[in-house]
Amino acid sequence: MTRTRLFLRQCFSAATASLLVLLSTQATAQTMVSVKAGTLNMREAPGTNSPVLWKLSRGYPLKVVQRQGQWIKVRDFEGDDGWVARSLTSTTPYHVIKSPVANLRTGPGTGHRIKGRLEYGETVRTVAKQGSWVKVKHQELGQGWVAKRLLWGW
Known part of the structure; x- marks a missing residue:
């Protein structure tokens, strides 16, 4: 095998390994939050002027889908998405x-x-x-x- 071919094979192997590590980390690093406040409004869009979809009580777990400033888009166990104020959430499991x-x-x-x-x-x-x-x-x-x-x- 030529040195060029060996070099390319090693680069390909290293790139493949890095990609696999990255994908497995993203798959297992599911970010969760819970409701810190007594009651939390899950809204249609980020901002207090957006309509309230649901009222959630303390401890309710949510999966983080997206972040936008002081707001996070979350998904509940039934698959409903909405936005909540980040300051009203906790990392308490x-x-x-x-x-x-x-x-x-x-x-x-x-x-x-x-x-x-x-x-x-x-x-x-x-x-x-x-x-x-x-x-x-x-x-x-x-x-x-x-x-x-x-x-x-x-």
């Missing part, structure tokens, strides 16, 4: 229940006792993760474990 009902258990697994039932749309504070289970804190029921497949968020 939360999940929202995406199934009709989710059991809150005393441990990470179906063999553990059911502590309570959570309903679609309820938010819970994320405490820890273990395999396919998430330890959460519910405002009234306290801490417990929920199957990850029943949640959306961090």
Whole structure:
């Protein structure tokens, strides 16, 4: 193999590796925020003059789609997009229940006792993760474990 060919092959390999690292980083670096304020207005466009689409309560998790100045475009667990003021969000991890009902258990697994039932749309504070289970804190029921497949968020 000529030196030119070897050089080109090495450059191609390095470029391919760099691109793969960049793509995998972007895919896994999903930016999430949660509602910091008691209530937050999700708006049609950035700015306080824009119509309010939804009112979201404290802890509600949102995926960041775009940033524009002091506003961020977000997507909720149902796929709805809107804009929120960045100052009213937090990086405190939360999940929202995406199934009709989710059991809150005393441990990470179906063999553990059911502590309570959570309903679609309820938010819970994320405490820890273990395999396919998430330890959460519910405002009234306290801490417990929920199957990850029943949640959306961090």
